[in-house]
Amino acid sequence: MSATPSNGIPPLAGLATYEQAMVAGLGVDENVDLMRRYNFIESRLYQMSAAFMNPTPEWEVKGALSLHLYLDGEHSQLLRQRVAELRRPPLYLDKSPDSKLELFLEEALRAENTLERLVGIFRVIRPTLLDAYRTHLAAINPIFDFPTARLLKLIIAEEEQMIEWGTQAVAAVISGDEERKSADRWEAHLRAYLAAAGGIDGKGEIPSDLSLPEPRSVKPFVPDVDPKRDWRSGDIYNFHYRANDVYLDSEADWDERVLALMYKRFHEMDVPEMMASIVLQTQGKPWEYYRDMGRQLWDEARHSMMGEVWFARYKVDWSKYPNHVGWSMHLNLDRSPLERHIILYFIEQNLMDGKTGKRLEWKIAQSAADPLATYFQDYDWADEVLHAQIGRRWLKPDVGDVKELLEKGREIAGRASPTLEAKIKSTPQVDWWPDYVRDALGKESTSRAGTDNALVPTFE
Template sequence: MLKVKIDNKGIPPLAGICNYEKALNTGFSVDESVDLLKRYNYVKKFLNQIFAAHLARTPEWEVKCAFSYHMWLDAEHCAAIRKRVSEMREPPLHLDKVADPKLKSLLDEAIRSEDTLELLVAIYQVIKPEIIRSIKKQLDKANPIAEQPTCRLLKIILMEEEEMVAWGKSAISALIQNEKQEQKAITWDKHLTAYLQLAGGIFGDLEEEIPSIPEPRADGNDFEMDPVPRRDDRFKDNFNSAGLIDEYYQDENRSLEERTYALLYKRLREMDVPEWMAPIIYKTKDKPWEYYVDMSRQLWDEARHAMLGEIGLYQGGVPFYKYPVDLKSSMSLNTKLEPLEAHLILWAIEQGLMPRKTGKHWEWEIATQSENKLAVTFQDYDWADEVLHAQIGRKWIVPEFGGLSQAREASGPAFKKWGNAMEEYLDWSKQENWWPKFMQDIEKNKSLRQNL
C-alpha cells in the first residue's frame, strides 16, 4: 500500500492515540463489539457472584481481603461495560441474560470449586487470564479511533485484570505445599480449561478439539453457598468477645493510647462485615446492577477497614491474628437471619454511626488527641467511608420497607432476633479477657523501639 507523507508539523497526529497505520485497522462492527462486551459483562457478573458465594467460607484472611477487592472491581467493570453498551445503538437490555450457555457451563463449574486452591486456580489461572487474552486480542484488532471509548475502557480493565492475576498466581504458589496439592491444581485447571475451550473462550475464537468433556460438578440447579464464616489455623478462640473494644475506646479513664488501639482493633474486627455482606449479595437476586456495585463497594470498604486495623497492629508490633477476632456476628447473621434482615441490621448500625458526639466523628477526635498519626489518617477515611455506607443503606433498604419510619420499626425485631442468635455462641469460648495481654504487648514493643 502506498504510504502518504503527511505534514503534521511535528505534532503527533490523531490525538496521540495511534499512528496512521494502526488507524487503518478495519476493526469490529458495532454489533461485533457489543457482542464481545456482553460476553465480558456476563463473565464478570458471574465472577462477582463467585466471590460473594465463597468469601465467608474461605479461611485465609489474605484471600478474603483480595476477594473483597476483586469482587468490587468486577462489579465496577460490569457497570462501565453496561454503560458503554448503552452508547452503541444497543439499549442496555439483555445484559442480565446468559451470553452463551457454554460460558455458563464453565462458570457453573468454577463456582463449585471445593476449596481455596481450586477457587484461585479457577479465577486466576483459567478465567481471568482468558479475559486478559480476549481483551488484548480485541485491542489489537479494533480500530483505535472509531472505537476509542471502548478501547479506553478495555485498557483500564486490562490493567486491573493483570494486577489481579499477578496476585492470584502468587497466592496459588503459596498454597501449593506438596505434590498432592500441585496435582489437585493441575487436575482442576484441566477440568475447567476443557469447558473454556468448549465455549470457544471468551473471545469465541478457541477451536482446539476436546476429545471428551469431564463429568460436570454442576447438576443444573443454582449453586447453594455455604454461609458459615471460617478463619485459618492462625486464628484462635474465634468466639471470644471478652475484650470489650467498644467500651474501651469510649472510656475516658483509659489512656488515649489504649483508646486508640481499641479503635484500631475495632477496625480489625470489621472483617466480619464482608463475611456477612457476601451472603446478602449472593442471595439477593434480580436487583438493578447498581445495587451489586454499591454493595460490593461497601463490602470492599469494610475489608479495607479490617486491613487498616491489621496495619495498625503491625505498627504496634502485634500480629493481627495473635488475639481473638470475634466471629459471632457474621456466624449468627449468616446462619440464623434472612438476607434482608441482615441488611436491615447493617443499615441500622450505619445510621447509628452518624451522630457527631457518639459516632465516627468522635472516633476520629479520639485518634487526633493521641500520638498515633497513622490512626488519625485511618479514622479520617473510615469516617468518610461510613458516611457513604449510610447513604447506600438508606438507598436500598428504606424502599424495601416503604419508608424510613417503617425501616426503623422493623429493625427492632431484627436486632432482638440477632441478639438471641448470638447467645448460642457464647459457650463456644471460655471468654477469657485477652485485652490486658494485648496492651502489654503494645507497651513492651513500644519500649523496645524507644531503646533501639
C-alpha cells in the same frame, strides 16, 4: 501519511498515525457480542468472590476477594454502559449469552477448597479473559472506537494486577506434590469445559476428541455463608469482646482507647463476610445495586486493613487473641438478606452521630497524638458517610424512610440468635483484653469498661 503539509504537531490527538487510523476495526455488532460475553464473565466472577468469601479461611484471600469483587463490579458496569451506547439496550445483559460458557463458570463456582478457588480464578478464568481483552484491544480502531479502547485498557491493567496477586497466592498455597497434583487436575477440569465453550469469545475450535470430566454442577449451587477463619484468628466463637466499650471509656488512657479503635478496624472483616451473603442471596436487583454494594464491601475490607497495617506498624501479633465471627455468623445464619442489610444501615446511620460516632473516633485518635490512626479514622469516617447514603438509596423503596428503617433495625437487632446462643454455651468465653493491652502497650489496662456495647453484653 496525509497529503496535507505537517507543522510537526502530532495529528489525531496522538492516538494513532494516519495509517493506523485507516484500518477499520471491529464493527458494532461484533463488539457488542464480545462485550456481552465479557460482562457475563465479570458478573459471575463477582458472584464467585461473594460465594468464596465465607468458606475461605485465609485472611489474605478474604481481603483480595473483597477487592476483586469490587473491581469485577466496576468492569461489568463499564461494559454495560458501553453496550448501551452501541445501539443495544442493556436489558438482556443479565442473561447467559451461551449455555456452554455458563456451564464452565458453574463448574468453577463448585471449587471445594482454597486451592481450587484460587486455581480456577487465577490459572484459568482471569488469564484467558485477559488474553481476550488484549486481542480485542488490538482489533479495534483506537480513534473511532476510542470509548471501548479506553475501558479495555483500564480493565486490562486491573486484571493484570489481580492475576499477579493470584499467581503468588496459588504458589503459597501449594506446599507439596499432592497440592500440585490437585491444582493441575482442577485446572485441567475447568480448561476442558472452557474449550467446550469455544473459549472466552466462543470462537475457538472445539477439539473433536474433547472429553468432559464428570460435572460438579449437576445440582443447584448452595452457598456456604457460615464464616471460616484460619488458625490465626484463634477461638472464633469466643465472643468476649471489649473494644467497643474501651474506646468509649473516658477514664482509660488515650493509647488504650486507640488500641481499641484499631482492633475495631481490624475486626471489620466480618462486614465483607456478612455483605457477601447479602449480594449472593439477593436476586433481581439492578446492576447498580450490586455495584454499590461491592464498593461498600471493599471499603469495609480496607477498614480491616487499617487495623492490620497499624498492628504491623506497632509490632502487634494479632494471632495471639480471638478474632471472633459472631456478628457475621449470626446475621448470615439467623437473619434474611434484607434484614442483614437493614442492620448494616442501622449501625452506620447511628455512626453519623457527632457525639458518639465516627467524628468521636477521629477525635480520639487525634487526642492520642497518633498520626497514623488519625489518618485511618479520617478516611473511615468519610467512607461511612457514603455507606449510609448507599443504605438509604437501596432500602427506602423496600422498607421506608429513615425513621422506619431505624425502628426496623432496632427490632431485628433485638431478636434472639439461636446460632449465637448455641456457640456461647459450647465455647468458653474468656476476657483476653488485659493480656492484649500488656502485650501491645507494655502496661496494665486502665479501662474499667465492661461489655455493654459488645455483641453479647453479659457473660456468666
